[in-house]
Amino acid sequence: MGGKVTCTLGEVKNRADLVIYWGGNPAECHPRHFTKYALMPKGKFVPNGRKDRTMILVDIRETPSAKAADIFLQIKPTKDFEMITVLRAIIKEQPVDPAIVAEIGLSLEQLRDLADRMKKAKFGVMFFGMGLSMTRGKHMNSAALLTLAAELNAFTKFVAMPMRGHGNVTGGDVIMRWMTGYPFGVNLARGYPRFNPGEFSTIDMLIRGDCDAALILGADPGATMPQPAIDHLARVPTITLDPKVTHTSRISRVHITTAVTGISAPGTAYRMDEIPLPLRPALKSPYPTDEEVLRRIRQKIACKPLQLPPTVPMMTDAE
Amino acid sequence: MRGNSILRIVGGRVYDPANGVDGVVRDLCICDGKIVADVEAGRTIDATGMVVFPGGVDVHTHVAGAALNFARAMIPEDHRRNLAFVRDRIRHGGIGGSTPTTYITGYLYAGQGYTTVNEAAVPILTARHTHEELRDTPIIDKSTCVLMANNEIVLDLLEAGEYERAKEVVGWSIWAAKAYGVKAVNPGGVTAWKWGKDVKGFREPVPGYSKVTPADIVSSLAKIVDELRLPHAVHLHCNNLGAPGNVATTLETMKALEGSRAHLAHLQYHAYGGDDWTNFRSESVRIAEEFNRNPNLTTDAGAVLFGNTVTITADGPWQHLLHKLTGRKWGNIDVENETGCGVVPYVYKEKNLVNAVQWAVGLELLLLIDDPWRIYLTTDHPNGAAFWRYPEIIRLLMDLDFRREQIRKLAPAALNRIFLPELNRCYTLYEIAIITSAGPARALGLANKGNLGVGADADVAVFNNDKDAAKMFSYPRYVIKGGEIVIEEGEIRNTVEGKGLLVRPHYDPSVEDFIRPLFEKHYTMSFDNYPVELERVEHAEVRPCN
Numbered sequence: 001m002g003g004k005v006t007c008t009l010g011e012v013k014n015r016a017d018l019v020i021y022w023g024g025n026p027a028e029c030h031p032r033h034f035t036k037y038a039l040m041p042k043g044k045f046v047p048n049g050r051k052d053r054t055m056i057l058v059d060i061r062e063t064p065s066a067k068a069a070d071i072f073l074q075i076k077p078t079k080d081f082e083m084i085t086v087l088r089a090i091i092k093e094q095p096v097d098p099a100i101v102a103e104i105g106l107s108l109e110q111l112r113d114l115a116d117r118m119k120k121a122k123f124g125v126m127f128f129g130m131g132l133s134m135t136r137g138k139h140m141n142s143a144a145l146l147t148l149a150a151e152l153n154a155f156t157k158f159v160a161m162p163m164r165g166h167g168n169v170t171g172g173d174v175i176m177r178w179m180t181g182y183p184f185g186v187n188l189a190r191g192y193p194r195f196n197p198g199e200f201s202t203i204d205m206l207i208r209g210d211c212d213a214a215l216i217l218g219a220d221p222g223a224t225m226p227q228p229a230i231d232h233l234a235r236v237p238t239i240t241l242d243p244k245v246t247h248t249s250r251i252s253r254v255h256i257t258t259a260v261t262g263i264s265a266p267g268t269a270y271r272m273d274e275i276p277l278p279l280r281p282a283l284k285s286p287y288p289t290d291e292e293v294l295r296r297i298r299q300k301i302a303c304k305p306l307q308l309p310p311t312v313p314m315m316t317d318a319e
Numbered sequence: 320m321r322g323n324s325i326l327r328i329v330g331g332r333v334y335d336p337a338n339g340v341d342g343v344v345r346d347l348c349i350c351d352g353k354i355v356a357d358v359e360a361g362r363t364i365d366a367t368g369m370v371v372f373p374g375g376v377d378v379h380t381h382v383a384g385a386a387l388n389f390a391r392a393m394i395p396e397d398h399r400r401n402l403a404f405v406r407d408r409i410r411h412g413g414i415g416g417s418t419p420t421t422y423i424t425g426y427l428y429a430g431q432g433y434t435t436v437n438e439a440a441v442p443i444l445t446a447r448h449t450h451e452e453l454r455d456t457p458i459i460d461k462s463t464c465v466l467m468a469n470n471e472i473v474l475d476l477l478e479a480g481e482y483e484r485a486k487e488v489v490g491w492s493i494w495a496a497k498a499y500g501v502k503a504v505n506p507g508g509v510t511a512w513k514w515g516k517d518v519k520g521f522r523e524p525v526p527g528y529s530k531v532t533p534a535d536i537v538s539s540l541a542k543i544v545d546e547l548r549l550p551h552a553v554h555l556h557c558n559n560l561g562a563p564g565n566v567a568t569t570l571e572t573m574k575a576l577e578g579s580r581a582h583l584a585h586l587q588y589h590a591y592g593g594d595d596w597t598n599f600r601s602e603s604v605r606i607a608e609e610f611n612r613n614p615n616l617t618t619d620a621g622a623v624l625f626g627n628t629v630t631i632t633a634d635g636p637w638q639h640l641l642h643k644l645t646g647r648k649w650g651n652i653d654v655e656n657e658t659g660c661g662v663v664p665y666v667y668k669e670k671n672l673v674n675a676v677q678w679a680v681g682l683e684l685l686l687l688i689d690d691p692w693r694i695y696l697t698t699d700h701p702n703g704a705a706f707w708r709y710p711e712i713i714r715l716l717m718d719l720d721f722r723r724e725q726i727r728k729l730a731p732a733a734l735n736r737i738f739l740p741e742l743n744r745c746y747t748l749y750e751i752a753i754i755t756s757a758g759p760a761r762a763l764g765l766a767n768k769g770n771l772g773v774g775a776d777a778d779v780a781v782f783n784n785d786k787d788a789a790k791m792f793s794y795p796r797y798v799i800k801g802g803e804i805v806i807e808e809g810e811i812r813n814t815v816e817g818k819g820l821l822v823r824p825h826y827d828p829s830v831e832d833f834i835r836p837l838f839e840k841h842y843t844m845s846f847d848n849y850p851v852e853l854e855r856v857e858h859a860e861v862r863p864c865n
Contacts (some may be wrong), residue, residue, distance in 0.1 A: 002393065002648035003393055003642075003648035003649045003650040003651075003662065003663075004389075004393075004650050004651075005649065005650070005651040006650075006651065006652055006653075007651075007652060007653035007654070007655070007659075008444065008652070008653065008654050008655045008843070009655070009843045010655025010656060010841065010842050010843040011513065011653045011654075011655045013655070013841075013843055014655065014656070014841060015513065015514075036843060037843055043841075044471075044656075044840075044841050122514065123513075123514070150642075150649055153515060153639060154643075156515055157513070157514055157515040159651070159653070173392075174388060174448070177388045177391045177392050178383070178388050178391065178420060178421045178452050178455060179411075179413070179420055179421065179422075179455070180412075180413065180414065180420060181391050181395070181398045181413070181414035181416075181418070181420050182391075182392070182395060182398070183392050188406075188412060190405070191405040191406045191407075191412050192403035192404060192405050192406065192412040192413065192414070193398075193403065193412060193413065193414060193420075194403075195395055195398070195399075268447065268451065270448075271844075274385055274389075274445070274448075274652075275444060275445060275843075275844065276445060276447040276448045276451070277844060277848055278447065278848055278852070278855075306407065306408055313405060314404065314405065314407075314410075314810070314811070315402045315403065315404055315405070315415070316402065316403050316405055317402065317403070318398055318399050318400070318401055318402060318403035318414060318415075318416070319399050319400075
């Protein structure tokens with residue numbers, strides 16, 4: 001399988017009567033998600049707001065988000081994939097192995113009840129967080145959940161959406177797609193884009209020591225990446241563009257302070273549902289914008305000889 | 320953008336249907352980005368023995384925006400089996416294939432002599448994204464159509480019988496999206512899809528409404544577009560796309576459009592007979608006959624070529640069905656209060672009866688519709704095939720022997736479901752110049768495009784006069800955009816920037832007081848962030864409505 005069955009957040013606001021959060025803690029990580037989009041708002045077809053919606057939380061521990069849930073399903077760590085697979089079987093009225101159900105940490109009745117609610121919903125949505133997508137199984141967990149959402153459309157309207165964060169990470173993903181065809185993990189060394197997560201994704205490149213310079217923009221890998229990756233950043237010339245001095249700045253050869261996008265620099269941010277929002281600066285900044293710094297770096301690089309053989313083919317096999 | 324080169328193209332055989340010029344050897348002079356009567360100095364291009372066309376115009380394509388970009392992420396396997404483009408001093412790197420990256424889209428269109436395209440499906444809510452992508456699409460000029468036929472503010476107004484106010488909302492929305500025209504996709508059907516349903520009958524109420532029907536939406540939008548005096552008619556993707564027996568819906572739609580202008584998009588997908596997939600057959604003859612009788616209509620072929628592609632449409636319910644039929648991966652985005660979109664990768668196979676019929680129907684319509692000024696070459700890119708395969712279709716239209724050879728490859732069972740083997744018409748170069756350039760430019764109301772007369776934009780394609788039309792139209796010798804040579808000897812020499820074409824229809828600005836509270840109630844962003852600022856459109860050219 002593959003693909004994604006999703007919607008913009010306004011569809012959730014106007015229609016969703018069953019809201020499931022899976023492996024995420026929006027009460028602390030996306031504090032406006034309940035009130036602006038998913039739970040509290042009165043919508044066109046859910047006129048009573050919260051009263052017209054059922055919220056189910058699936059997680060391995062009771063986080064503050066559980067207080068907002070009508071039903072909290074606490075499952076055993078790393079059993080998300082099994083739970084999704086059992087749900088897919090129940091929905092298709094296939095037999096399930098009680099031994100696997102026992103591993104999940106829920107009763108068969110609880111799972112049947114959940115499947116039943118999913119099928120009976122008028123408009124169901126699953127929001128999934130890093131508790132699903134970054135734990136054992138990783139993209140297989142996400143794929144299973146997206147497949148479950150797609151399959152539920154045989155019975156009712158159902159969608160799924162990742163709970164993305166970190167500022168404008170969605171914007172980066174969107175632009176990479178229109179520039180290179182791929183969302184991340186892209187290597188441009190041959191003069192055209194190649195995609196291979198695990199080989200060309202940032203952490204893997206750094207740990208293997210494949211790059212001999214780094215430009216860090218709007219991120220702080222020095223605080224979040226594994227130590228071997230950080231060690232390599234410290235080893236090579238690293239340039240960091242950031243409005244403030246970060247952990248990464250401290251291991252960089254160069255730190256350039258830039259204006260804060262959205263406060264003193266204009267632009268576009270893409271929301272987690274890929275809606276573009278214009279940013280209008282309210283204040284002036286003494287610092288240049290990221291865009292201006294990058295443009296000036298690019299101008300300087302353009303003066304240097306092109307790092308490609310003089311007779312490159314115009315086209316080549318994309319593999 | 321307007322170039323400042325001075326050029327004289329000498330000795331070429333000129334095909335300029337907008338001015339009735341049919342293969343006359345004459346010089347073409349260019350100055351300041353326009354065709355002029357004569358030039359004194361400048362560079363001379365010797366086009367002796369070559370064929371000179373106005374730059375191609377694509378009336379219906381999907382090259383930018385949220386839906387296409389969603390598809391790009393979904394099909395890395397397609398990117399890998401296609402060509403990649405290597406960067407150099409003047410060119411960006413990127414990927415070709417079914418959903419070329421933005422820069423490559425510009426290079427590929429220009430690389431086959433096309434200089435203007437119409438991106439046919441833009442939601443207001445994500446129009447900012449579409450324009451950002453179009454800024455990164457070089458060389459070609461770009462117009463867009465904004466999706467209105469499932470906009471719930473408009474539908475609620477039509478339900479309440481408030482036609483006049485609906486017209487104001489449409490006018491406001493066109494300007495908000497910085498669009499050029501109005502697109503209607505499966506009117507009412509995408510709204511129904513928000514509950515997992517589709518519309519049932521053309522004259523039955525849309526699910527969720529008690530009065531308004533697809534027929535009402537179609538005829539109201541056509542009338543609104545005419546009354547707003549938009550240069551391009553309502554751009555309509557009819558109900559029931561792709562379904563066996565949809566010929567009935569298409570004929571009914573033509574009837575509902577009497578008295579208005581309309582452009583029927585990708586007609587191939589709407590000309591099928593039969594009751595189910597087992598007796599699926601071509602109904603191109605009935606469609607073409609009715610179409611020929613209705614001079615208010617224009618259309619584009621939406622032709623299909625065999626091979627791999629990805630289907631992308633705002634028609635959400637159809638894409639769910641296609642996913643169920645094929646078992647291929649499925650992408651879907653419902654856009655709040657406005658529209659939806661679905662993405663399913665697809666392979667058209669010669670030996671598949673349904674695909675064989677689809678392949679034939681596209682060609683049949685091009686051959687049966689007698690006025691080339693009213694039907695244009697498209698594949699509904701990327702749905703029927705990628706746009707860079709247009710030259711293959713041109714060859715099928717011009718070369719009867721080649722066409723017969725291809726028909727022989729179909730499964731014999733397909734032959735009694737199609738009309739193509741009986742059609743002997745062959746397109747002339749003059750007619751090819753109409754369906755690829757002069758015709759679509761006229762349908763879009765772009766008098767300065769698809770035209771080599773004095774004063775027109777200097778968008779010109781010069782081809783070798785090759786017997787193999789596919790080869791001829793795949794590799795132009797020269798392409799001139801806005802007076803600048805962009806392709807020379809098959810190489811990209813210059814990557815000029817294109818214009819963004821849009822209109823500002825007349826509407827009562829106070830309609831904003833009506834829209835704002837509804838928006839604040841039903842949407843999830845600030846109303847002031849909704850309309851796209853004009854500065855966001857690169858080299859914007861606001862075209863007149865009259």
